[in-house]
Amino acid sequence: MPSSRTPSSRSPLSRLLTALLAGVLVGLVVAAVALPGNLLFGFAARSALGAYQDLPDMLATPATPQRSYLYASDGTTLITTFYDVNRTDVPLTEIAPVMRQAIVAAEDRRFYDHGGVDLRGMARALVSNVTDGTTQGGSTLTMQYVRNVLKNDPNLTAEERRAATEQTVGRKIQEIRYANSLERELGKDEILNRYLNIAYFGSGAYGVAAASERYFGKPPADLTLAEAALLAGLVQSPEAYSPIDGDPEAALARRAYVLDSMAATGVITAEEAAQAKAEELKLDPTGQPNGCTAAPDGDDTGWGFFCDYLRQWWLTQPAFGDTAEERDQALRRGGYTVVTTLDPDVQATAQQQATSVYDYDNERALPIAAVEPGTGKVLAMAVNRHYSVDANPDGQANHPNTVNQLVAGGGGVEGYQAGSTFKLFTMLAALENGRTLSTGFDAPTRLPTRYPADSGDATCDGRWCPANANPAWMDGYRMMWDGFGRSVNTYFVWLAEQVGQDKVVEMAQRLGITFRSGADADFAENNAADWGSFTLGVAATTPLDLANAYATVAAEGVHCAPTPVESVTTPDGTRLPVGDPTCERVLDADVARAATDAARCPVGQQSAFGQCNGGTATAVNSLLDGRPAAGKTGSSERAATESFVGFTPQVAVAGIAANPDDPTDSVGAAVQARVISGVARVIATAVDGEEVAQFTAPSRDLVGIPTRPSPRPAPRPNPGPESTDESQTQRADILRWLQGRRG
Template sequence: MGVVRASARLAVIVVVAAVVLAAMTFPFVGGVGLLAAQISASENGLTPELQAGDAPAVTTVTDSTGKPIAYLYDQFRVPVPSAEIAPAMKASIIAIEDRRFFEHGGVDPVGTARALVNDANGGATQGGSTLTQQYVKNYELYVAATTDAERQDAVAPSLARKLREAELAVQLDHQLSKDEILARYLNLVYFGHGAYGVDAAAQAYFGTTSAALTVPQAALLAGMVQSPTAFDPVQHPDAAKTRRDVVIEQLRLQGAISAADAAASTAAPLGVVARPAVPGQGCTAAGAAGYFCAYVQQYLDQAGLTSQQLRGGGYTIRTTLDPNAMAAAKAAVDAHVPPSAPHVADVLAFVTPGADAHNVTALAANRTYGNAPGQSSYGLPFVPENLGAGSVYKIFTAATALQEGVAGIDTVIDVPPSGYLSPIYKDASGHPFPVRNAEEGLAPQLTLTDALAQSPNTAFVKLEESTGVAPVVDMAQRLGMTSLGDPVSNAPGAPSIADRVRAEAQASFTLGVSPTSDLELANVGATLASHGVWCPPTPITSVTDRTGALVPITQPACTQAVDPGLADTLLNGLSHDVAPGGTAAAAAAAAGWNRPIASKTGTTQTSQSGAFVGATPQLAGAAILFDDSASPRPICYGSPPYSCGTGTLFGGETPAQTFFQAATKVLGNAPILPLPPVDPRYQAVRH
């Protein structure tokens, strides 16, 4: 390294000597004393980052088939190895920017002195900088600089900066091959229209790759680096062609192409696309997959890979998104509630059951993901909505009753009449508050299976008297409602939602009044369909870095949330919801549903929201319809549902219809599998 440093200093001294000569002949700012200070200031060596040469690169998010669904970046750059850059591109940039590139040692003293003399004498500005020096400057501008002030310093016309560039360029020339320097430069430089690096430029202007660039295409791009604005082929086609033809002529003069090739290239049209552009940035450009993309970012951020890292890291993120499931889910939510429908959000999530992973295959909302009026960038299908999911939460009370031996799935339980005053169901003052059913005339007793299908509120509050509230909350969290562990507010020391429900013994928990994530609800179905194994709902198959190496992603391990026999029994017990008399029977029949399914509907008291969760051995999902406005109102069922004074919506209507329309298409010709049988241990009371 000492030899390298000495060579670098020698080269810089040569440059400085040329500058001093110019200063003596053509006086301009500064003097020998100032130069000495600037020489001293230039003694900073190469940073590890500049030596490595990594530039910000776009992260590509793909679906399960490998098709891109989103690009995350601050600078759209797709670095490629030297072998994937067309020889015509390399020759063009050398011809117009640094014809002595293969002869000098990183700095061209003669060219630099000539440029400085011309500049000082008031002549036309000449670059004088080699490609290696330009690479250093562009690296400082596009990579090292993080503030506007630093970016201004990176291009400031100061002698100190020029000296530092020169020294670093010589050091790089000693450490890297010419081919590596050239590839780094072409991967770094800006070509306009959002395209950083030659491969991005090839895509943006010609719809091709850097490897396939022709001579006229390469010459156009090479000519643009001097000023992407002045030589923009769309805004200034004549200037761009003139500049391109200058590059072509230089190629001919330097023997890179024949006279015939030069003539043909000069005669060729510019050939750029009508509207050069790079792919849109972020999840707002992901179309129907916008919410899924947002969940991917949230998931990776929690796993330790931040959004900032993603936007420059050049990762490839292969997700679990099934394009067919996504298309079916989006079509279903939009069909039942148009994206422009005021106040009413319709969301749907699909998760595949499994003992090793619960893969998220689709997340959809009728709202378009974005920041424009009428759109939403809130995580509607996965962030908890505050209105609740209604009677779906009776699943957790039933599971707790099975676990504690309070009831078996065939146990006949009491169904008190509407208006029942339970000793644990109280108002804010602590007085018993009447529990009401959505329907009158229910049988005074039902099996737990039939109670799940007909969903009387009084029966489950009565059951909760035996199980206690806290165990039901515990069960909900274990089966998948993990956001119940979130704090109730942002106040320091605020308790979690679950802790508050436990502390206050809120018997209304079984009626589904707590904030609910649609994705978590779908994952509850996946947990039951996985014989009681809970896994985090994951959207990721793999993450690889720019070298292709796998990046480990930390996530919670799968756990046996409940006994397999309990999960199987409850899954079987939830199968009557689509049978005649069940709350989802009409929606299932209308969709032509012909598979065994465990399901449950739910509606909040004022119909501000309604929910449906369903699970088969191959697919679990949940749909929630809710008022997503700042001041929620009741929702009336209709085509489409709408805000109204007194709500009429039920979970067995639009939410169930949304689910069945999509799930029918997702499962398609997949085998029809039975639900697991009831485990005799959970069939009757075990006391």
């Protein structure tokens, strides 16, 4: 590095060792004067400096940490970055020529003349150190590069890095040896490029790309002469000279030194140097977001929850390491470019709809998830919360900030009851086990079941007796079409009894419903056949699970594991084999088509066989301008949650209004209409500009009606909410009963 005079504080032994090394190098200087340069370096190589193949792997193929970028599905919208060290490597062709010239002028004027070790400069510096007690540098750019690699190698421990860069004669000789070996194998431009990509420029910026962005908000290819000179001046003392965190006047003084040095070497004229020195310091500081808590440019997009979901997915992928810790380190150091599945437009609509129902400070929440059928791509994850790592100490609620995954669940979040949306699983199990869409039952207001219950509103004579919320509209002879369309509790409880609740529970699991609650998981494993209330949606789920289950039906029975990733590429452009859809057929296509035919009834559309007769979410049809759609509403007991999940062949979206901190709090039945509207608007955004896709009608084998069915009355609107206090079982009764059975 260039000379920098400071008072000496070295011990006598240190000065003696330095003097001895100086003597050796002075001898080499004498040889350099007397011998041609090539002969000198040939002698040095043969006698002491070793061969390229002797270099540690860290120098031959350095593993410098780089930040990873996460982009939305368009490949250009930045979601965030992950890094321990703020660095991004760029080729020399993407670095302005004045930047290359400036760093050479500032740090190593003879860079293109020496063979990695500038013996004259080193001897001069060492002699000065010994004779006048000051400290001068003598390291070339190549030697500095070696030191930086050793200091930053992610595979070394802190102690190993310290030992590799400690100020000893032995370390200096090794550094010389490595530098000379590198120079004989790598071109000067390659060494310069590597140096510019690893040097520290202060203010957290490693490498010229990060520095250019940090100080000037631009790529290094666009740096001006004055800007390049300022950056080149920082590497000698990055923290002290940083115009952001250090001394701006010192930074300008160093800039002037670099410009004068550039003029002295002839790469610019004296007039150009003077003009650049006269320029005012103009900074455009740009910080890089790091992790899932910082939205780019301060824009509150709500992307934090999607980012968190992606990170959790990443930690499960063997391609990034053998352990979760290794995979996390790979994300923060590997320099990956990750194109995610997040659709910015769908996400923006989902976030707007979630916050239009409840603001950020409301203790109630509306988490919304959107999934693409046939691929499992997660298009959006929104909720009226700020994702923040500073939230949720012990006892703190999940609002307005939270690190808890309210959309996908996990980390202590079990999910929310989704009410009658679970009737889909009963219908699928029935269709798969020989029933048809025309399976009929004269549904009463209240239905005595075989399941014991000893107290509560939904009991009669020691049995569980669920009721219809709106008898005048729901009671009577029903088939799957109008039973589903009008959400008739007693019809589906009867149907589940006929098929077997264990088959219904298994169907839900097959479509991706995960039981995160310990009680739910226990019911599913040990008491599924007696879980009578399951069809009414008493198990906790999440919007993401629910949307993906309905997406399986939209994809005609093909279930795909949810994925947040389109592609992952390494810094050299290699695409890794991760993120591709993982799909399998879990339903016969005809069964899925039949369920879809009935699911068109709730949204105010007509089945392929003209059997729809009223629905609980008829506004969806007009909100989607008649585009083929299907879906289902859901309400839990005392309106503690209100849900809607809707789908087209191209997208499935689910939203559940709930209080994440208090499952007994009633969100109110009136909010269901707003949930329906919000989900429908997200669907509309997702399919905007897409070709209208039609559902395929099921075969008549699963319909069970004449070829030309009798005309049915025109669908009537739902006269009121689908649930009352009696519409769902009292879960406590079932818990007590099951506990008694286990006892």
